[in-house]
Amino acid sequence: MIKREIKEKIKDSLERIYDISVSLEDLDLEIPADKSHGDYSANICFRLAGEVGKSPKEIASEVAKDIKNDLFICESKNGFLNFRLTDSALEKMVKKVLKFETEKREKTMVLDYSSPNIAKSFGIGHLRSTIVGQAIYNIYEYSGWNCVGINHLGDWGTQYGKLLYQIKEKDLNPKELSVKDLEKLYVDFHKRAEKNPEMEEEGKRWFKKLEDGDPEATQIWEICVEKSMREFEKIYDLLNVEIDHHIGESFYQDKMEAVIEEAKEKGVAKESKGALIVDFGDEIPPAMLLKSDGGTTYFTRDLATVKYRVDRWDPELFIYEIGADQKLHMRQLFKTVEMLGWKSESDFMHVAHGMYRLKDGAMSTRKGKTIHLEDVLNEAMKRAEKIIDESETTGEITEKEKKKIAEKVGVGAVKYADLKKHYKKDIVFDWEKAFSLKGNSGPYLQYTALRAKSVLDKHDEKFKLEINKLSDPEKAVLKEIILFDEVMETAEKNFTPSSIANFSYRVAKKFNAFYAEKPILEAGTEEEKIQRLSITKAGFEVLKKSLSILGIDLPERM
Ligand code: ARG
Secondary structure, three states: OOOHHHHHHHHHHHHHHHHOOOOOOHOEEEEEOOHHOOOEOOOHHHHHHHHHHHOOOHHHHHHHHHHHOOEEEEEEOOOEEEEOOOOHHHHHHHHHHHHHHOOOOOOOEEEOOOOOOOOOEEEEHHHHHHHHHHHHHHHHOOOOOOEEEEEEOOOHHHHHHHHHHHHHHHHOOOOOOOOOHEEEEEEEEHHHHHOHHHHHHHHHHHHHHHHHHHHHHHHHHHHHHHHHHHHHHHHHHHHHHOOOOOOHHHHHHHHHHHHHHHHHOOOOOEOOOEEEEEEOOOOOOOEEEEEEOEEOHHHHHHHHHHHHHHHOOOOEEEEEEHHHHHHHHHHHHHHHHHHHOOOHHHHHHEEEEEEEEEEEOOHHHHOOOOOOOHHHHHHHHHHHHHHHEEEEOOOOOHHHHHHHHHHHHHHHHHHHHHOOOOOOOOOOEEEEHOOOOOOOOHHHHHHHHHHHHHHOOOOOOOOOOOOOHHHHOOOOOOHHHHOHHHHHHHHHHHHHHHHHHHHHHHHHHHHHHHHHOOHHHHHHHHHHHHHHHHHHHHHHHHHHHHHHEEEOOOOOOO
């Protein structure tokens, strides 16, 4: 953690010389583009000029003289503090990073992600939740947390009463219906109900039957659940995502009453116009625990879910990877939990992802069409096959092998296009960019990693670095990879897989620059060759680890 060490030294020094205390968070360290400014640069002296009563230049020069350390050399230049890593420090840090050691923490987090709805196709919004959620899970696992991943499936609520009504009323055999058919039935219900409002009552009646455990309603519902799950599982397989627990909303049917009672007893819930609500004052609108007809809501189930998670895992942290459109719902939930005294609001995090749009082409959202995940993934695989066909390095391969590679490249491209963006941002999915072999894309990173791997496969493994003999592009790779731990820490703190994605890109770029300038085959001596192989190995390991944390697989070859 070189940046942390530097910051601590600056902090100590400022305290020693001026008796001024700054927090590590306030201490920015830049990585200057111009290497004559060192490997890291701090501008803190500018900010302290007033308080200290000296010019930034004077302060910087005094601090630079005071800081003594064998990890780096500190120089002052025009008020900036510039730090240059020593060779021995770089070597030590490279070795440390490559161990990928993290400390186990006695802490548990529960992550709620993916969570599609039964009887509806798996939408693109759920794709984001799945991809970003899985990456967050991996980040926390890597960082030593005890992780519990939960698929909070939408399988309960009046909409399923409406579906049951449709199936019964049209006298359909649920076994013969596909998920698309079920989705259509649901849409059709709303069209019909516009003209026949009494249908709403029928929907409610059927949901009531389901809630009361009516055998017929239960049986049809179970068939719908099973069908949807089979579809979802295909998608999870393709995405190579495995979620620890699939616990749908229906699971909480018999757990809501106790929660409602507790909320009443603690004075958190109150009656309003025949309904039971949680009132938050003027700040945010109330949440509904019981509707005036006595029915429970999505909110009631989410509250019961928190209770269940507290009782079963007692986590220190609750993470929800859900679209930003549910911000209000989440705020209401977290507030209610605190009002009930179960946990504090600050133990909860809503990773509220932005929207997903396709840039243009047949699946443009501008035409008002919904995007089906299946279509996106199929198109992705087609494009990946094209890359493989055009690649010179793939060699002879069977059709079956090609399909397998295309799957990893296609899925990797879609995942990466998502992960490289901060989750808050909307995604405008651009096919060209997602598959560009020259830019910040999944295929580019996979390709870079595989290229390194194929070099390593052809040579004996010997790892030896003599930093003082390395050229700049060689050192640049190492200086980038030693930031791995810090990047992981940032990703954990901010819930941002994007930090890792963009770090991987920087590693790949530096690696490719080194690879172009210092080809292994052109090494003059055996010693030089071993050095280059060692850098290749270091770059490869860090890239592989980063991609695996992002949930991006490496194909056998490309
Ligand atoms: N099924 C919900 C939807 O598609 C998402 C559920 C998110 N998780 C939760 N605990 N509310 O909108």
